[in-house]
Amino acid sequence: MDSLRKELSELDERGHFSKTIDQVQAAIDLLEKAQEKISANPSSAAITLAGLKKPVKDSFDNVTGELKEYYSAAGRYTKAVDKKFKSQPPLTAENDALYQQSFLINRAIAMHLLREGQFNVATTFIEEAKSESMPNFDSFDGTPFNKSLVFKADTLQKQFAEMYHILHQLRQERDLSPAILWARKYSAILETRGSNLEFELCRLQYVRLFMGGDPYNSTKSPTELPLRAWAYGRSEFGPFQYRYESEIRELTGAMAYWENIADSPYRHIFLHSGAWDDVASSFNKEFCSLLGLSADSPLFVAATAGAIALPVLAKVKSKIKANGATWTTDQELPFEVPLPPAYQFHSIFVCPVSKDQATDTNPPMMMPCGHVICKESLERISKGARFKCPYCPSESNPSHAKLVYL
Ligand SMILES: [Zn+2]
Structure with a gap:
């Protein structure tokens, strides 16, 4: 693996082309200057062009030289990859369960791209997957290839666009309003799911008002901030008072410490640096689960779990080979793969x-x-x-x- 890494870093270094870019820019500058000179004084054309010949040729030579270095590094890298993986047999229907399931793989990739907010890439990918001899891919538009596999890419894109808009407002703009509106719209469903999202959002809004994190309102008097938070709490906390009684008591109790919240027992609520990230990830989770999806992209989860399991698998495979034994279980692994708790799913x-x-x-x-x-x-x-x-x-x-x- 080390040789592979070495070649990759070499390739990476050669791929910057910083020198080449400077060379090309210098050549462009030279040509532009010559053009100006000739248009100002057409009679100087012959001599100006003659003067250009050598520097332009030199710069081309330099550019080609650097490109050559890059190509040879790329060649060495490809060779190192081939050498490392030469023992791998070609994929066939016998040794690869997904060999004839390119539709499933493409669908997972398209879904992943949509979920990551890479809408342009996803659109191009779907178009190309459709056109590339994949008749089944029409199912993307609802042709009943297999009903459980069908999903509407357009609808999903709209939904994820909304999610990313709200997440952007939360993370970058520190604006809770779109998230609160969303949570209020789905309040009933969220409550049956036992979600705390709506309250968490409103609590953070209270904290934000209390601490003066509202860039649109500059304050004049020091008591104005806590009073504004108080007014917000009075108008918004009503529906939460039964379920979140103790939390609301804490928020209102903090009023007594408004001058020095940092030394108060409520410091952990009002000066919690991870509050915005927490609320953004709970929003992300709830939004996805309302769409019937997990918070993380299944492709990401599968690839990560696979990457964790791979070294164990490779080791077992070599041990089995060394002992001349064969793999007898078809659908399951003959050993346990240790995965972190987040990757252990329960029904x-x-x-x-x-x-x-x-x-x-x-x-x-x-x-x-x-x-x-x-x-x-x-x-x-x-x-x-x-x-x-x-x-x-x-x-x-x-x-x-x-x-x-x-
Ligand atoms: Zn019992």
């Missing part, structure tokens, strides 16, 4: 009693007998006293039930 939990999907506010709880039901069902059945498990004869106390993290 959703549906309460067997209420048939509700578990949320942050209604999480799954495990009783001492090992049976799991959602918190609300547990409260309803037990009414706070000792109760019998709905699935087995054992009795338990609700306080003995443990929260299950999914």
Whole structure:
């Protein structure tokens, strides 16, 4: 791998063309000057052109020289790549599960580009994938090749354009209004999902007003900022008062410390440097999940997990080869690949009693007998006293039930 890296850095160095660009610019300057000279005094044409001959030729030679160096570095790099991967057999339907699934691969790439906000690249990619002998790719426009694979690139692009606009306003402009409007529009859905997004946004707006982070309003008196935050809280916190009682109490309690919030017990709320990033990533997550998508692009997740797993796979493969054994499992790996917790996915939990999907506010709880039901069902059945498990004869106390993290 080291030789590959060396050639790549060499290629990178040669690819700057800084000298070449200067040379070309110098040649252009020379030609322009000559043009001016000749148009001012046409009779000097012959002598001016004669004077140009050598410097122009020299500059061409220099440019070609540098290009040659680049090409030879590129050649060496290609050779190093070939040498490194020479043992790889060509991909066929036998050794590559995705060999005949170029549609799926292209769809994943197109989707990834759209999700990354690379709309122009995505459009070009989709056009080229369609035209390049991929009849199935028409499914992009809704031809029922396979209904579950169809997605409307145009609609998705519009949706992601909205997401990126709101994210830009949050991250770059420190403007919460578009995100708050969006969260308010989907308030009911967000609440059933147990999302805190709408409140988080409004809380940050309160903090921003309190701390004077509003560039459009310059203040005159020192009490104006906390008072403006107070007025905002009075008009906006109403719908949150039941669910976020203690958080709102903290925000209003901070009023007493308005002169020196940095030394107050509320410092962590008002001087939290990561607040904007936190709120932006929760918005990103909620927006994607409302579209039925995960917060990270599946292609990114798959490629990263693959990159983590690859060295382990390569090692196992060489060990198996050395022992003369063969890979017997077809659909699964004969060993475990250690992945970071963020890459370990769990399925959703549906309460067997209420048939509700578990949320942050209604999480799954495990009783001492090992049976799991959602918190609300547990409260309803037990009414706070000792109760019998709905699935087995054992009795338990609700306080003995443990929260299950999914
Ligand atoms: Zn039980």
